[in-house]
Amino acid sequence: MIEFIQDFFTYQVRSPLIFTNATFWIFFMAVLAIYSFVYDKIRLRNIFLMIASLFFYYKSSGFYFVLIVIAILHDFYFAHWLFNATSKLKKQVIMAWIVVFNLSLLFYFKYAYFINDLINSTFGTDYKAVNLLSVLANGIGNADLDIYQILLPVGISFYTFQSLSYAIDIYRGTLKPVPNLFDYAFFVSFFPQLVAGPIVRASEFIPQIFNKFNLTQVEFSHAVFLIVSGLVKKLVISDYISINFVDRVFGSPQSFTGFENLMAIYGYSIQIYCDFSGYTDIAIGLALLLGFRLTINFNRPYQAVDITDFWRRWHISLSTWLKDYLYISLGGNRKGLFRTYFNLFATMVIGGLWHGAHLKFIIWGSLHGLMLVVHKIWMSFNISLPKTIWTKFVFGCITFHCVAFCWIFFRADSLENASIIVNQILGNFGFEFIPAIIMGYAKVFAVLLGGYALHFIPKNWINWSEIRFANSHLFLKAIIIVIAITFIYQFKTAQLQPFIYFQF
Numbered sequence: 116m117i118e119f120i121q122d123f124f125t126y127q128v129r130s131p132l133i134f135t136n137a138t139f140w141i142f143f144m145a146v147l148a149i150y151s152f153v154y155d156k157i158r159l160r161n162i163f164l165m166i167a168s169l170f171f172y173y174k175s176s177g178f179y180f181v182l183i184v185i186a187i188l189h190d191f192y193f194a195h196w197l198f199n200a201t202s203k204l205k206k207q208v209i210m211a212w213i214v215v216f217n218l219s220l221l222f223y224f225k226y227a228y229f230i231n232d233l234i235n236s237t238f239g240t241d242y243k244a245v246n247l248l249s250v251l252a253n254g255i256g257n258a259d260l261d262i263y264q265i266l267l268p269v270g271i272s273f274y275t276f277q278s279l280s281y282a283i284d285i286y287r288g289t290l291k292p293v294p295n296l297f298d299y300a301f302f303v304s305f306f307p308q309l310v311a312g313p314i315v316r317a318s319e320f321i322p323q324i325f326n327k328f329n330l331t332q333v334e335f336s337h338a339v340f341l342i343v344s345g346l347v348k349k350l351v352i353s354d355y356i357s358i359n360f361v362d363r364v365f366g367s368p369q370s371f372t373g374f375e376n377l378m379a380i381y382g383y384s385i386q387i388y389c390d391f392s393g394y395t396d397i398a399i400g401l402a403l404l405l406g407f408r409l410t411i412n413f414n415r416p417y418q419a420v421d422i423t424d425f426w427r428r429w430h431i432s433l434s435t436w437l438k439d440y441l442y443i444s445l446g447g448n449r450k451g452l453f454r455t456y457f458n459l460f461a462t463m464v465i466g467g468l469w470h471g472a473h474l475k476f477i478i479w480g481s482l483h484g485l486m487l488v489v490h491k492i493w494m495s496f497n498i499s500l501p502k503t504i505w506t507k508f509v510f511g512c513i514t515f516h517c518v519a520f521c522w523i524f525f526r527a528d529s530l531e532n533a534s535i536i537v538n539q540i541l542g543n544f545g546f547e548f549i550p551a552i553i554m555g556y557a558k559v560f561a562v563l564l565g566g567y568a569l570h571f572i573p574k575n576w577i578n579w580s581e582i583r584f585a586n587s588h589l590f591l592k593a594i595i596i597v598i599a600i601t602f603i604y605q606f607k608t609a610q611l612q613p614f615i616y617f618q619f
Contacts, residue, residue, distance in 0.1 A: 146167050157327065164301055178248065182248070187304070188296075189216060191293070217279055220271070225471070226472040231244040244263070246263070270309050272469060273314055277303055277316075279440065280439075284316075302324065313412035313431070316432075323408065330403070347393075352563075353386045360556060360563075364379035369539065372539065373543050374545050374552060384519045385570070388566075391430070413429065414427075414428040415570060422490050464481050475530055
């Protein structure tokens with residue numbers, strides 16, 4: 116028992132605190148137990164949730180916990196100086212510094228190796244990127260960390276974007292700074308969405324900090340429904356497809372036929388959707404149980420009928436952030452047709468780079484940027500097509516396959532593997548092996564098909580099932596939840612699979 120408590124309160128590299136880990140649910144039950152005594156006292160509630168959130172981040176990232184504390188302290192005080200600045204020049208200087216500081220932290224930990232390799236290959240040098248945080252830990256805390264290993268801190272991309280949106284909104288005059296440091300720390304570190312989104316806007320979340328707790332019976336049922344459905348998406352669909360098929364094919368595409376490579380692309384398309392939307396479903400559900408409303412982050416994206424529609428449905432918090440804080444800051448559509456197209460393309464390239472310092476992500480972002488530009492040009496001709504179920508189906512299929520093609524570059528281990536995948540599909544499809552392949556991977560393909568079926572199921576069916584669940588007796592709810600959890604853990608793999616977007 117003592118050993119369990121010690122392990123619970125110390126960072127475990129092999130067992131980080133994530134939603135699919137049983138330790139997380141022990142943590143969340145403990146949070147709810149204490150929360151039941153403080154939820155009606157706003158100041159105490161906020162401080163407690165801030166402490167719980169920072170503890171969660173420590174358990175998820177270890178020593179990198181220091182970074183989020185530094186970012187919180189820096190951005191809180193500089194945002195106040197920004198708000199109180201009396202001249203436009205002073206505001207611009209402070210805003211520029213906030214951007215430079217936050218992006219420098221992000222760039223250092225995310226792109227240090229990339230920049231170091233670029234310098235070495237350009238100038239023929241042999242520099243090594245050094246982890247300054249490890250140097251500090253070794254000097255102050257007598258740690259024994261490898262100073263040449265730079266790991267990406269969990270969630271740094273998400274809390275950096277949140278902090279930047281807070282400062283930019285203050286600079287634009289649409290938001291006033293939070294008066295209390297603890298409240299700001301709570302906003303930045305709120306644990307349900309901290310490590311993989313959705314990216315929370317200060318203007319949407321901060322007002323809730325000062326509201327009294329309110330949770331209706333319908334909202335409680337909705338929260339539970341979201342949590343269970345998120346676990347199903349992650350453990351039953353995403354992880355099963357990944358381990359038993361997708362990872363094998365993408366790891367060695369030349370060893371599989373073109374048909375298997377094509378099915379792996381379809382598999383990864385539903386895998387990444389179920390993985391990421393599953394995380395955000397759980398995050399939204401957990402936040403709702405605590406009385407906080409987070410915005411929807413996915414809206415059945417593979418039902419999109421064009422690429423613009425897709426980006427209105429996929430990772431909504433990121434796409435709207437890029438539009439409001441990057442695309443508009445670049446000039447948006449206010450500086451002529453060419454600049455509009457350039458700004459759109461550049462925004463998507465930067466969005467691709469946000470996912471990682473690799474050429475494959477730049478290609479992925481560039482392809483999406485090019486498709487958005489082409490669609491915008493197409494729309495400028497005002498060509499009117501009949502909006503029938505068949506036109507929606509055709510354009511929906513075209514959009515889905517364009518998106519799926521781009522996922523090749525996003526998922527492939529290298530550009531060489533991406534090229535092999537395409538070549539296998541075009542030149543070695545293996546039509547004669549299709550029946551045997553389907554029989555051999557029958558369970559995987561059944562789960563894959565089930566994932567798409569759930570995605571394309573009519574929305575009113577889902578709403579109906581939610582309403583029925585909400586109106587059911589508490590005892591029946593408990594039975595349904597127990598059955599669902601039992602079913603989920605029948606699919607759970609022995610090796611814990613991290614959420615895909617933890618690496619971004």
